[in-house]
Amino acid sequence: MPSFDEVLKEAGEFGRFQKRVFFLLCQTGVTFSFLFASVVFLGRAPESYWCRIPGAAELSARCGWTLEEERNLTLLPLRLVNKSSSRQCERPDTTWDTSVSCADPLARHGAGSLPHTACHGDWVYEQPHASIVSEYNLVCDNAWMLDLTQAILNLGFLAGAFILGYAADRYGRILIYLLSCLGVGICGVIVAFAPNFTVFLIFRFLQGVFGKGTWMTCYVIVMEIVGSDQRIIGIVIQIFFTLGIMILPGIAYWIPNWQGIQLAISLPNFLFLVYYWAVPESPRWLLTRKKGEKALKIMHDIAKHNGKYLSPHYSEITVSNEEVSNPSFLDLVRTPRMRRNTLILMYAWFTSAIIYQGLVMRLGIVGGNLYLDFFISGAVELPAALLILVTIDRIGRRPPFAISNIVAGIACLITAFLPEDLPWFKTTVATLGRLGITVAFEIVYLVNTELYPTVLRNFGVSLCSSLCDLGGTIAPFLLFRLATVWLELPLIIFSILAIVCGLLVLLLPETMGISLPETVDDVEQLS
Numbered sequence: 001m002p003s004f005d006e007v008l009k010e011a012g013e014f015g016r017f018q019k020r021v022f023f024l025l026c027q028t029g030v031t032f033s034f035l036f037a038s039v040v041f042l043g044r045a046p047e048s049y050w051c052r053i054p055g056a057a058e059l060s061a062r063c064g065w066t067l068e069e070e071r072n073l074t075l076l077p078l079r080l081v082n083k084s085s086s087r088q089c090e091r092p093d094t095t096w097d098t099s100v101s102c103a104d105p106l107a108r109h110g111a112g113s114l115p116h117t118a119c120h121g122d123w124v125y126e127q128p129h130a131s132i133v134s135e136y137n138l139v140c141d142n143a144w145m146l147d148l149t150q151a152i153l154n155l156g157f158l159a160g161a162f163i164l165g166y167a168a169d170r171y172g173r174i175l176i177y178l179l180s181c182l183g184v185g186i187c188g189v190i191v192a193f194a195p196n197f198t199v200f201l202i203f204r205f206l207q208g209v210f211g212k213g214t215w216m217t218c219y220v221i222v223m224e225i226v227g228s229d230q231r232i233i234g235i236v237i238q239i240f241f242t243l244g245i246m247i248l249p250g251i252a253y254w255i256p257n258w259q260g261i262q263l264a265i266s267l268p269n270f271l272f273l274v275y276y277w278a279v280p281e282s283p284r285w286l287l288t289r290k291k292g293e294k295a296l297k298i299m300h301d302i303a304k305h306n307g308k309y310l311s312p313h314y315s316e317i318t319v320s321n322e323e324v325s326n327p328s329f330l331d332l333v334r335t336p337r338m339r340r341n342t343l344i345l346m347y348a349w350f351t352s353a354i355i356y357q358g359l360v361m362r363l364g365i366v367g368g369n370l371y372l373d374f375f376i377s378g379a380v381e382l383p384a385a386l387l388i389l390v391t392i393d394r395i396g397r398r399p400p401f402a403i404s405n406i407v408a409g410i411a412c413l414i415t416a417f418l419p420e421d422l423p424w425f426k427t428t429v430a431t432l433g434r435l436g437i438t439v440a441f442e443i444v445y446l447v448n449t450e451l452y453p454t455v456l457r458n459f460g461v462s463l464c465s466s467l468c469d470l471g472g473t474i475a476p477f478l479l480f481r482l483a484t485v486w487l488e489l490p491l492i493i494f495s496i497l498a499i500v501c502g503l504l505v506l507l508l509p510e511t512m513g514i515s516l517p518e519t520v521d522d523v524e525q526l527s
Contacts, residue, residue: 004287004295005227005311011299013227015306021225021279023232025218026240028181028272032126032215034251035184035207036436039153040374041252041261043146044131049139051091051119058276060104067126089140091119107431129257145197151473152201158189158469164213165371165462169455173221173282181272200469207266214269216462222286224457225302233395234446239385243470245378249371258296268472281301284516288455331456337509337524339449342506345444345464351501352441353471355408355494358479359434380431384509392443396512397450399445402502408436409498416488416495422459437498442472450511451526453519 012018050071060070100132118141125134133139138146160180168176187207194200223234248265255261283295283302303310391400413435418426445465452460482489509526517523 014307029240030244160212161466183210302476404439
């Protein structure tokens, strides 16, 4: 009986059928990037807000003031006492008499005679529905809750990696992909109309769970239906993620409120449900579940769409002799090479996430236009993918994987000790570090997929990439806490992490041109 790779070669390793499936599933990268980075626009700081003094609303209604007039007339004492932004979180400790003169309501008060008290919820915004900050009063003492929204999303990614990664290996790739798309869409709509912040957080968490399911599962499906020489398309999928990053500011620019943005980035997930009729189950997965007849039928369909014809003696495909069981973490560390690969890949994911997000937050916004700056920050990532496409099938996976990490580490180290009077040079070197870690980040996706057997691939990729979510959660705390000790200290930590990672990945086996492993024994034979 022929092996799966032999049948795939005759059916076409990257023909018309695979190209169609590849293009369809790549759109998932765009919508996942919307979810991943949307907090930048959903949580925009309001341009103007203040704390309303009790009685001011009634007085304003009687006098017919605009919001600006109410602010200028009723908060004038606060502005005169202290013009610092910190007093924006306080209000004069008084109650307005609604019968005072509309022309000069402050006549009875001395400019600096009023004590102040913390505001407890009576906030006024010029644009009350522009962002979740104004919608749920995430200002002053509650400002940390905005960070919580992104932390909750990352926790959802983490949970999704474990739960849906396991489910995809047990129940099938396409089933979990479709359910995840449905879940992202439904949860996204609920988030847009959440009646309170608690409901918002609950369904944002669930949206993260399902979002991770769509991203990881679509990636595995694509990698399992193409030949070993075409697996570089895993890098191209990530270009679509970058395209999503570049498209997102355009959506936010044309839609003035956060609810509209949330719907715009969530509703497209429902369109992916039509893939039920366009994207088949992974035949590799079917073989691992002892469903050779279904796998062979799909291979005949692939051959037909590719204009190929399978030989008549291909009446059955070799089925994996490995005992199929429900995947667990122990399966990833039970044998020597699997254990080594798993631990190194987990460290690589963790390091890439911390350094990537840390450098992005450090560089910050280079100009005054949020939309343009965000677009440019996404465009910077395109050269990384091009570098990978040029090198990875010529010199292999390990050299660019190691070099990119080491370059990122050296760039961070140099940046830390450059003088402040060379800001342009410092920014250039830091950008080189970001380019290096972006290359490493994109390669780890591909290498992770190629180093696990089919029976554990989705679970292994999901589990290892969960360290990315953990790293993303830690990154802001690591950056800002260490920066209070010494501004450049985070860069020193980043450089150590990256250089160590660059050396460790040299211990991984080279996978260029090698068929995807079907069993744990296949992985153990890689060198």
